[in-house]
Amino acid sequence: MSCYLTCCRNVDMLLFPYDILRLKQRLALEAGEFLRRHTTLCQGSHPYFPGLKLKLNEGEPPACPFLGAAGCTVYPDRPSACRTYPLERGVEQPGPGRPLRAHYFLTHHPYCKGHDEPHHYTLRQWEREQDLSEYNLYNDLWAELDAFFATNPWAGEGKAGPRQQIAFLVCYNIDGFRAYADEHRLLSAYRLDKAERRRLERDDGALLRFGFQWLEMILGGRRNLVPR
Secondary structure, eight states: OTTTTGGGBSOOOEEOHHHHHHHHHHTTOOHHHHHHHHEEEEOOSSTTSOEEEEOOBSSSSOBOTTEETTEETTGGGOOHHHHHTTEEEEEEOOSTTSOOEEEEEEOOOTTOGGGGSSOOOOHHHHHHHTTOHHHHHHHHHHHHHHHHHTTOTTTTSOTTOHHHHHHHHHHHOHHHHHHHHHHTTOGGGBOOOHHHHHHHHHOHHHHHHHHHHHHHHHHHOOOOSOBO
16 A cells, blocks of 8 residues: 555554563563663653653654564564554543443544555454454553552652652563562462462563552552462
């Protein structure tokens, strides 16, 4: 199509925790190194926790650092926003104890010629073709945690205080959190069966889910984990 790769340039893209996890694995980088090379801090969805944006390569126009001559070099592990485009996905919490409700919004940038194509998709077809189910699962967990962060659970310690730094480590630097968990014997502090413990020891995604639960417990008193 005439617009091929146009949306990979001059892009303003937030990265979510699972996006970073998948990209750092794809590039065989430690999470901290990935953050230094490829992200910049930005305002999050509220004032109480920062977001991260993809750092573009210099040029005119600036381009995604993972854009090669033949296209996307990280395509199987591309971020949520790339998979979802030209849709944008948001979630709302209908009420305590109720599941999140997803909403999709159709963008229509002038450069995107896909809107002129005769082929049509249902939302379910698009989600399946773009392999969005796992990304949506993690992003929904992140949306719930970020909504909790919006209540300012670290009031009084100031920006980038010790508890917020731990939360940043859990959410964005999974390798740093793994080292922290090993140093403090964190997994031994909770009742976990052998299979779950083995999964947490080798699976970054499982550790990320555990980290989200742990943050909700230590910051908000939610009994998501059972202490020994």
